[in-house]
Amino acid sequence: MPPDSRASRRATRVVAAISARRMVRSAGLWGAVFGGYIAYAAWEYATSYPTVASREKIALTFGTNAGFSALLGQGQQLATIGGFTAWRAMGVLVPVGAVWAMLAATRLTRGEEDAGRLELLLAGQTTRRRAVAQAGAGLAAGLALLWVITAAATAAAGSPARIGISAGSALFLATAVVTGAVMFAGVGVLAAQLAGTRRQANGIAAAIFGASLLIRVVADSTPGRHWLRWLSPLGWAENLHPLTSPAPVMFLPIAAFTTALAAAAAFVAGRRDMGAGVLPVSDTPRPHTSLLHGPGGLAVRLDRPVITGWAAGLAILGLIGGLVAPSAARAISSSSAIERTIGRLGIQPGSAAYLGIIYLIGSALICFAAAGQVSATRAEEAGGYADHLLARQVSRWHWMTSRLAASTALIIIAGLAAGLSGWAGIAGQHTGLGFAELAKAGLNIIPPALFVLGVGSFAYGIWPRLAVPAAYGLVAWSFLIELLATVITNRWLLDTSVLHHIQPVPAAQPDWTSAAWLTGLGTLAALTGTGLFSRRDLAGA
Amino acid sequence: MDAAIRTEGLTKVFGETRALNSLSLEVAAGEVFGYLGPNGAGKTTTIRLLLGMLQATSGQAEIFGIDCQHHPVEAHRRLSYVPGEASLWPSLTGKETLELLGRVQAATDTAYRDVLIDRFQLDPSKRVRAYSKGNRQKLLLIASLMSRADLLVLDEPTSGLDPLMEQAFRHSVTEARERGQAVFLSSHILSEVEALCDRVAILRAGDLIEVGTLAQMRHLSAVLVEAEFGSAPPDLSQVPGVRDVEVQGNRVQCQVTGPVRPLLEVLAASPVRHLLMREPSLEELFLAIYGSAGAPGEVSRAA
Numbered sequence: 001m002p003p004d005s006r007a008s009r010r011a012t013r014v015v016a017a018i019s020a021r022r023m024v025r026s027a028g029l030w031g032a033v034f035g036g037y038i039a040y041a042a043w044e045y046a047t048s049y050p051t052v053a054s055r056e057k058i059a060l061t062f063g064t065n066a067g068f069s070a071l072l073g074q075g076q077q078l079a080t081i082g083g084f085t086a087w088r089a090m091g092v093l094v095p096v097g098a099v100w101a102m103l104a105a106t107r108l109t110r111g112e113e114d115a116g117r118l119e120l121l122l123a124g125q126t127t128r129r130r131a132v133a134q135a136g137a138g139l140a141a142g143l144a145l146l147w148v149i150t151a152a153a154t155a156a157a158g159s160p161a162r163i164g165i166s167a168g169s170a171l172f173l174a175t176a177v178v179t180g181a182v183m184f185a186g187v188g189v190l191a192a193q194l195a196g197t198r199r200q201a202n203g204i205a206a207a208i209f210g211a212s213l214l215i216r217v218v219a220d221s222t223p224g225r226h227w228l229r230w231l232s233p234l235g236w237a238e239n240l241h242p243l244t245s246p247a248p249v250m251f252l253p254i255a256a257f258t259t260a261l262a263a264a265a266a267f268v269a270g271r272r273d274m275g276a277g278v279l280p281v282s283d284t285p286r287p288h289t290s291l292l293h294g295p296g297g298l299a300v301r302l303d304r305p306v307i308t309g310w311a312a313g314l315a316i317l318g319l320i321g322g323l324v325a326p327s328a329a330r331a332i333s334s335s336s337a338i339e340r341t342i343g344r345l346g347i348q349p350g351s352a353a354y355l356g357i358i359y360l361i362g363s364a365l366i367c368f369a370a371a372g373q374v375s376a377t378r379a380e381e382a383g384g385y386a387d388h389l390l391a392r393q394v395s396r397w398h399w400m401t402s403r404l405a406a407s408t409a410l411i412i413i414a415g416l417a418a419g420l421s422g423w424a425g426i427a428g429q430h431t432g433l434g435f436a437e438l439a440k441a442g443l444n445i446i447p448p449a450l451f452v453l454g455v456g457s458f459a460y461g462i463w464p465r466l467a468v469p470a471a472y473g474l475v476a477w478s479f480l481i482e483l484l485a486t487v488i489t490n491r492w493l494l495d496t497s498v499l500h501h502i503q504p505v506p507a508a509q510p511d512w513t514s515a516a517w518l519t520g521l522g523t524l525a526a527l528t529g530t531g532l533f534s535r536r537d538l539a540g541a
Numbered sequence: 542m543d544a545a546i547r548t549e550g551l552t553k554v555f556g557e558t559r560a561l562n563s564l565s566l567e568v569a570a571g572e573v574f575g576y577l578g579p580n581g582a583g584k585t586t587t588i589r590l591l592l593g594m595l596q597a598t599s600g601q602a603e604i605f606g607i608d609c610q611h612h613p614v615e616a617h618r619r620l621s622y623v624p625g626e627a628s629l630w631p632s633l634t635g636k637e638t639l640e641l642l643g644r645v646q647a648a649t650d651t652a653y654r655d656v657l658i659d660r661f662q663l664d665p666s667k668r669v670r671a672y673s674k675g676n677r678q679k680l681l682l683i684a685s686l687m688s689r690a691d692l693l694v695l696d697e698p699t700s701g702l703d704p705l706m707e708q709a710f711r712h713s714v715t716e717a718r719e720r721g722q723a724v725f726l727s728s729h730i731l732s733e734v735e736a737l738c739d740r741v742a743i744l745r746a747g748d749l750i751e752v753g754t755l756a757q758m759r760h761l762s763a764v765l766v767e768a769e770f771g772s773a774p775p776d777l778s779q780v781p782g783v784r785d786v787e788v789q790g791n792r793v794q795c796q797v798t799g800p801v802r803p804l805l806e807v808l809a810a811s812p813v814r815h816l817l818m819r820e821p822s823l824e825e826l827f828l829a830i831y832g833s834a835g836a837p838g839e840v841s842r843a844a
Contacts, residue, residue: 283671292641386630391622392646538594
């Protein structure tokens, strides 16, 4: 082999190795979440519905309920552990995996290019097309790890006799669960080649995901529209029917779709300019300077797409929740296990209970948005952007409090959007829930996010490099505790979850005292963080 | 009148590293001051201390008499800064960036801003993302110069500029000096410093090792001599004050410190065909200092 060709191969392997290394940690973490979730779903079903009668009752209820079909897809054989576990696992993990893989794909391709790191590699012994292929190989390594961990956990959880899921079936379920991630990794890689920036790539990929999800929701919740599932990649995944009536033939469209996306991405990569996409990006837009008066206005201006995205996402969650709440409530009322779960939350079953759960999910999402704000603040400093303001007539205190004000506004807007859209969804359905209850539900999810923002800002003031892991870590920890809340008995442990301190409004009255504590402590932490930030060295990346 | 910059024993320690060691320096109002040193010498650390972005481990720093460590915003009212890294918000256009930075600084001369946009040939309608590194640097220079601040703090401001724009930059600094503005210029481009600066300071590993005018520095250093002879050259190595003698055929190169008379007497008695004597360039001074500077802390004040 000629030496330059060897060097070229080594260079391309570098891209694959870097991508794989950057995937390993998050793939491992998500693998643990996926495996844990499946194991927990199977265990919970076996424990909560020990008799045939109780299982048949739950199957009858959920199998015909449009609200739950919209949320999780059409269930099959819900009177069996396998059927119920597969329904929950596929309904939750396929879309979660899709979003994760989509964002990872754009980060590893377009993100590297936007940051100028890919340019360094391309100046060496590799080509754009090969670099994309190798980034894809790195992604594939991450997906493989996700699959291995999920499969191992599923097989382990399925082996006890009372669960009784065979190793083969467990592998099939694990494979089906990661198909969402595989397909949308492909979507992300292609979007990254089409778009001019990573943000635009994420927008394209998110639009494709949103359309797929919407088609799947309509297909599963509207009688006679099941054929629509064939139009959605998420529908193909659902049609795999793991653990009930496995249809391996559905891997064909999934594999063909992914291969086509990868081939198209490689094709486009070889034909476009470095740093540019195929789709037009206007580099000379009309100037808009109305917001550009200081750090707060700048933060709003830069984060406008993020604010819109979160507000829209939470509004959609609220709207769908509101629309399907009455029918979902009927299902809840006939399920003794869910009633017990809800009973532990101290609420009465009904539309309000369903919405209470939906808004708890919303509160976790809005906490992620708050952590994202901490990350954006850190990025302004690490990237050297903050220097331009802080070397002028902007004090550290002014800079930080303005950013905090903008972040608080984002959190409030997102919370209110969730509340008001829930009201829009439920209006006219005679549930007895009015504007005031839903507005309170929206307000109720704001304090935990303000607390996360405060804790993140405090960490930022002391040790900037710790701020982002601290904020995301707190949210992930709280989410984990909530996921396992039904099996955790230690009160202290439960109290470490920020989400545990709010009530499932509108099913219960908001706990204004807790809300005031969360908001007060969050504010205090944020202001202390600001004070510390004013006294420390500015730190680069 | 207060000095534009005054530091006294200014020290910054990062963990185990002493990035800046007891810097005492004064830059007069209206003076163009060059700040030199190799990578990692402490130039940017000095500037970030002056801007209040880093907290000093010990010592004081003042901008026009204002303690810039404790009252940075008041100090910033009198200065304008151009960072070495041209990282700007990629989604804003040039015009939006200038508008924003203009609004958060003490003053903006909009007429002068338009002159500068013209002079630096910048198209402000484009997004920053679409600019080359040089264009981003121009944008930062315009934002700073348009403030007409009493002190311009420039951290390697021309690293991405082409020769034409380098001329435009020199023109702008000369203009600033004529208006009585002080300029603190950290740079690697020694010809630029040589052309623009009244005084120069040289830093090594956090220590100030030289400060003075170029003329003063040159007096301290050797004169370079190149001579070509009609026959074999005489032995110059024994002549008082002469060192680093290099002989190539009939050509000789050497350096002379102190009086040149003994060398001239030897040369006058030899068949010299061609003789060149010149003072060292700043680059040669710089290299000589880095090749032979004394122990850290030994400041040579050429004043």
